[in-house]
Amino acid sequence: MPDATPELVAESLVEALELMGFIFAMPPEGPAAPPEQAIDIRLPFSGSLKGVVRLVAPLELGVKLAANILPPETHAEELPSPKDALGELANVACGVVIRRLGGDKALTIDMGLPLVVAFNPVQWPALCAAPNTCVLDAEGLTVALALDGVPAPASAQENVA
Amino acid sequence: MAHRILIVDDSATTRAFLKRAISLAGVEATLQEAPHGKAALTLLASGGIDLVMTDLHMPEMGGEELVRALRANPATASMPVLVISADPSTDRGEQLRAIGVAGFVRKPFTPESIRDALAGVLAPGISPANGAASNA
Numbered sequence: 001m002p003d004a005t006p007e008l009v010a011e012s013l014v015e016a017l018e019l020m021g022f023i024f025a026m027p028p029e030g031p032a033a034p035p036e037q038a039i040d041i042r043l044p045f046s047g048s049l050k051g052v053v054r055l056v057a058p059l060e061l062g063v064k065l066a067a068n069i070l071p072p073e074t075h076a077e078e079l080p081s082p083k084d085a086l087g088e089l090a091n092v093a094c095g096v097v098i099r100r101l102g103g104d105k106a107l108t109i110d111m112g113l114p115l116v117v118a119f120n121p122v123q124w125p126a127l128c129a130a131p132n133t134c135v136l137d138a139e140g141l142t143v144a145l146a147l148d149g150v151p152a153p154a155s156a157q158e159n160v161a
Numbered sequence: 162m163a164h165r166i167l168i169v170d171d172s173a174t175t176r177a178f179l180k181r182a183i184s185l186a187g188v189e190a191t192l193q194e195a196p197h198g199k200a201a202l203t204l205l206a207s208g209g210i211d212l213v214m215t216d217l218h219m220p221e222m223g224g225e226e227l228v229r230a231l232r233a234n235p236a237t238a239s240m241p242v243l244v245i246s247a248d249p250s251t252d253r254g255e256q257l258r259a260i261g262v263a264g265f266v267r268k269p270f271t272p273e274s275i276r277d278a279l280a281g282v283l284a285p286g287i288s289p290a291n292g293a294a295s296n297a
Contacts, residue, residue, distance in 0.1 A: 079177075085174040087172060094247065102251070108250045
């Protein structure tokens with residue numbers, strides 16, 4: 001099973017952004033400031049692996065995602081809410097992170113429903129310093145994805161071997 | 162004739178993306194939407210649906226519970242169901258097949274993977290593309 005690394009987390013977020021929203025992301029050129037008007041989405045998971053995937057992203061990224069998904073002639077009032085779009089991005093990114101983390105091992109995972117709160121910028125330095133956090137520049141918008149996860153107890157893993 | 166498809170997902174974004182993917186796949190369809198399994202069952206009770214495309218993890222009633230409810234009702238027991246989910250479990254496809262799900266597409270999906278999955282369950286008129294859909 002591959003180790004969790006910031007690179008694995010970043011590759012997962014890049015895949016989710018590209019396939020879901022046709023948005024390209026890359027590492028920022030220097031230390032990134034916390035995103036403005038951002039939300040903080042936490043998705044718990046349990047089973048063969050246990051932990052939380054956390055997405056911090058500006059609402060503007062949700063607007064862009066929703067707009068990219070629908071045809072260009074769609075009126076603004078018909079677009080899904082940016083919170084909904086970011087919640088789904090977190091859901092998709094969480095699935096991709098866990099699949100990459102599992103490698104070729106059999107996994108049984110129960111994914112929880114997302115918890116969404118406004119992001120407190122005071123938390124940004126600690127989030128960026130956490131061991132499995134990636135910060136990316138998504139077409140000019142700063143977004144962070146963090147994995148706080150540990151292998152489940154051996155008994156849980158044996159059940160899915 | 163247009164296929165009548167019910168999309169069940171708690172995310173309005175995914176419902177919109179699926180609608181676009183179905184359209185991009187060239188599938189002629191009349192689409193209805195529900196945010197969870199309970200609402201889907203209400204819509205299904207009035208008939209006129211050929212296929213259900215559902216997420217797994219939703220509030221109120223999840224996709225697996227929805228499938229079990231459909232199978233338990235003689236009127237919907239043979240309703241084809243495709244599951245579209247980010248669930249990363251390795252054996253989820255097999256588990257879903259065991260309860261009568263026709264196909265499982267993992268998020269993030271592409272229009273091609275949706276087209277391939279639809280081609281497996283709908284009447285002729287859709288030809289599979291070279292996509293990544295996996296039959297459950």
